[in-house]
Amino acid sequence: MASHDSYFLPHKAIWPIVGSIGLTTLLAGFANFLNGAAIGPMMMWLGAAIMITMLVGWFGTVIKESVAGWYSHQVEISFRWGMIWFIISEVFFFAAFFGALYYTRVLAIPWMGDEDSITNEFLWKSFESAWPTNGPGAIGGHFEPMGAWGIPALNTLILLSSGVTVTWAHWGLLANKRSQLIQGLIATVALGFLFVVLQAFEYHEAYTEMGLTLGSGIYGSTFFMLTGFHGLHVTIGAIMLTVVLLRSARGHFSPEHHFAFEAAAWYWHFVDVVWLGLFIFVYWL
Amino acid sequence: MERTKLLLGAAALGLVGNAHAEYALNLTRGVTQLSRDIYDLHMYILWVCVAIGVIVYGLLTYSVLHHRKSKGVVPATFHENTKLEVVWTVIPFLILLAMAVPATKVMIEAYDTSASDMTVKVTGYQWKWRYTYLDDGIDFFSTLDAKSNEARQLGSKINPETVEHYLLNVDHPLVVPVNKKIRFVFTAADVIHSWWVPALGWKKDTIPGFVTEAWARIDEPGVYRGQCAELCGRDHGFMPIVVEAKSEADYQAWLATQKAQTTAKADEAVTAASKSFTLPELMAKGEAVYNANCAACHQANGEGIPGNFPAIKGSPVALGPIDEHLSIVAKGKGAMMPGFSKTLDKVDIAAVVTYQRNGFGNDKGDLLQPSQVPSEN
Amino acid sequence: MSAVTHEDLHDHHDHGPAKGFLRWVFTTNHKDIGTLYLTTALIMFFVGGAMSLVIRAELFQPGLQFVDPGFFNQMTTLHALIMVFGAVMPAFAGLANWMIPIMIGAPDMALPRLNNWSFWLLPFAFALLASTLFMDGGAPAAGWTLYPPLVLQGGNNLPFAIFSIHLLGISSIMAAINIIVTIFNMRAPGMTMMKLPMFVWTWLITAFLLILVMPVFAGAVTMLLTDKFFGTSFFNAAGGGDPVLYQHLFWFFGHPEVYILILPSFGVVSQIIPTFARKPLFGYSSMVYATASIGLLSFVVWAHHQYTVGMPLAGELYFTYATMLIAVPTGVKVFNWVATMWKGAMTFETPMLFAIAFVVLFTFGGFTGLMMSISPADLQYHDTYFIVAHFHYVLVPGAVFALIAATYFWLPKWTGHMYDERLGKLHFWLTAISVNVLFFPQHFSGLAGMPRRIPDYAVQFAEFNAMSSIGAFIFGFSQLIFVYVIIKAIRGGQPATDEVWEGAAEHGLEWQLPSPPPYHSWEVAPLVK
């Protein structure tokens, strides 16, 4: 149990309500856009702008307070637990999509495509179960599946190395070696963005040359949703690390107090592990 | 107080087990071995629960009555008793085992569709059923009967009590023989439905793109009624199921007339398709087809439901080029508008298109002859 | 030594709340936020309840009298979503906010700003959901389970409903994180895990459930969104997907969700019964283990909602056995409550009355749950009013009674005033009787063959539906007494002592603080022996 020396309690929070308004505007705008209402895009931009303001404002406040030394050890422990459970909830968000992949590959497609199955007998006689597939209706037309050993393998290497560099940076921080910290972070961020660029390239290839789109049946759906949400998380993680890098350059962290660094690093490892799952189950097997 | 209510309820359940009240209190016992096995299982678990309930509520009531401060009781201080706690963990577990064994048996029975004598394919549509006798080539739709349909409209002013089998009657019941193991295979054309006849003892979901199966061996001739049991949209409450179980001889007779009718209908359709109809003829026929097939979505007055189902009244399609209109009706459009080329014959399609173009005050003035409906569509 | 620092401590010394409406918008105080949650929940209970009255009015007689079938389905869907996500969950979040810091000896929640955001997402989420009522095509009408393909047929409502669920999910996850962190990190010295009040324990397990299942629900509805608007085929057989996949994802969330609604209720009842029996809770540690077991089991039983979808036999049997097992730890709880009352010196103030009714009627709903867990029998019960009766017994005289009991129990602590005991008792008797008139007959109509989610029914179900509707109106309007009692206690009344209930000081830290407690609950951490 943490010691009860003192616990920081903010008195008033203006950013949460701004965040609620921003997120709602963003989502309502998106919904309107999907429904084809003209006002949609404008609302989305507005919502996004409010959200960015909120994030800058909220994190700015927290950074200010942290630098001012208002956060006791106990407060930092709260932040840590908070981050850990947040990451666990993210893991389960991905679990839903991995679950969909598992279910369709192992159950639904054999039901439709195996000869001894009644669904095959009555509805999809000419369909044979296979993976990858875009289903008995060949939704989205012909496509080529994404191989594992080109860009994806390279990306695996990139993310794994970035896991190493961020740990190396952490060692630097713990040993109070500022330049090691900063070099490590620069390498990590660079690798992160490189990953995103390569993935964008891969998507471009898929859409323009392989006929593989989000609409390519269940294969396209699971492929793009899993890798897409992962890519989004890499981007978020890389932005987090960039902020940490800037703060490191300003000397915000000490070997004892560096929650922000740890949070970003944990997040980065989480993104890494998810990628390994993707590489194995989406690209490879 | 609550306890008395429970006991009364349980007693009522037991007493009316076999009574023929207008309203039933208990599960239908049914007309198949499987349904009776399920019924027996139900009664068994019900009584076990009642017994446990009597003990738990009995102790609770005793405590509430006697262990009151107003009676000057000094509270005891005990707060655990390992032996007791083990006992009331283990005993319920054993009770559950005693329930799981018969449950397993019945479930295995319910899943055994092997060695069937005939197969009926059931397809769920919004909001009707289609029955295909796979061995005999008979194929028809079954919808809510006209009387119920009229009475069930919002503000119809018709007292449902005056309608026989209100909401539980159809135009074409499913007819099956008794004492034959009938295998049902289920699928759906649009959304998920669930085919449920309590007297058969089970329900099965019908899932678009997948096939599920179940079976029944009915041992008493009779008419058994049920309903769609999975929310399937606006008229989910209005797609009943009627199963008519006939003796083998009656069933064969029915089968013969059905087969004859199927051929006759096909012949008739061929001749009719080449005939030329007048506008009033097509309008009259079209109205009937429309009300049976389209009104569920586009509404009897042609005004549709804004946001879900477009109006036909004043629709640019109904007032536009006839080919496009015909193509939508025949081939469908989007996820919701079904194509009717396989369910309606040429005359029906011609009639309903004509009706849509001239009914609801559309007064387009043109008409479509059956011969203009392309065949292979 | 002060246990708290404030940002404004550095310039002035204002410890009380800010003034005016903005106090509520910007507040980071756990009690303020608790009050916000509780008030929202009460309002939502009436909104969702009013929708259920539309349902019951239409079902009063056979024939369609008042609403279009499409609108009826919208009411069913919104009623359930609002009751579950708008009334019961926020109400428990409110109790958690108010009570957990006080019960563990903390000054506030661990992450106060996040706490504010958790709450303030809710009104916006419900605004999005409610806005669908005014759209072309109306609100979602596919039931609260939102099964595809039906739900994809909705009009413009679909993206709004989905985003509303995303917001609700974010809100719940953040609230759950906050609760876990508070319990892990903010306990007073000496408050070990095995000394935590049961309410805190049950919420801890509930928070784990929330963190693990809300994201899965969010993922599932995201797939609905992309299936509808971006051409994916998750739930479309032609593309290799399966509509039943959605059901698995939904119930992987949905089943733990029902325990999310009931576990904190167990906690509340475990606080109330010992207090009024003047006896320690029987079997504290087995209560903790039972709660944890229920939480664990809840992850592996989900497909008992899908016995009729045509799962392979092995699946049916596995889910049957696993589901039945939940009766064991739940039974342990019930037996422990009875043993706590046994040889106590009970008094029957309103909270105790509601708690006893909870034990009786929740158990009753548990029994029907057990019956439904037997898969062959569920082939008959499924999607009938028997199910509706089951879940309302565990939800209304279950979760809602626990909430009402908790309100009466802690209201004097919150407001500093005793509530009107006479009105409380009146409220209890009207509620307890009418809830049975409302839901008991539904067992019969269900067994006799009435499907759920229908706006009109065959005439043989008329009697039971009429009874049920009458019960619904009495039940609904009785709740106005509840509101009146609360308002009256807020406005004034006999001052409450710190202990409030005779001997309560032995049953928890909350009874050692003044009524109402100071703004920062435990500025100095108490020492727990």
Ligand code: HEA
């Ligand atoms: C608070 C909410 C809550 C709770 C606590 C429960 C508790 C249980 N529920 Fe329920 N349930 C719902 C809310 C809840 N349920 C809802 C909302 C639905 C419908 C969703 C929808 O379709 O819209 C539903 C539906 C539902 C179904 C699906 C039915 C169908 O659609 O066909 C099933 C099937 O197994 C089920 C089972 C159970 C079981 C076994 C328990 C058990 O936890 C109960 C355990 C308790 C006891 C058994 C009583 C006490 C025990 C003893 C005294 C010990 C001794 C007893 C024995 C040995 C028998 N529930």
Ligand code: HEA
């Ligand atoms: C916690 C959850 C919860 C709660 C508390 C309730 C409470 C109630 N429920 Fe609900 N219900 C569900 C969860 C809940 N329900 C769920 C999950 C479903 C399944 C939905 C689906 O199938 O998808 C359902 C479905 C459902 C149905 C089946 C609908 C159908 O299948 O078509 C019915 C029908 O009787 C019903 C009735 C009621 C009633 C009468 C109450 C009463 O207890 C409510 C009492 C409260 C009030 C009546 C409020 C008081 C209001 C006034 C006094 C009016 C005055 C107004 C103002 C002052 C503004 N509910």
Ligand code: CUA
């Ligand atoms: Cu078909 Cu409900």
Ligand SMILES: [Cu+2]
């Ligand atoms: Cu469940």
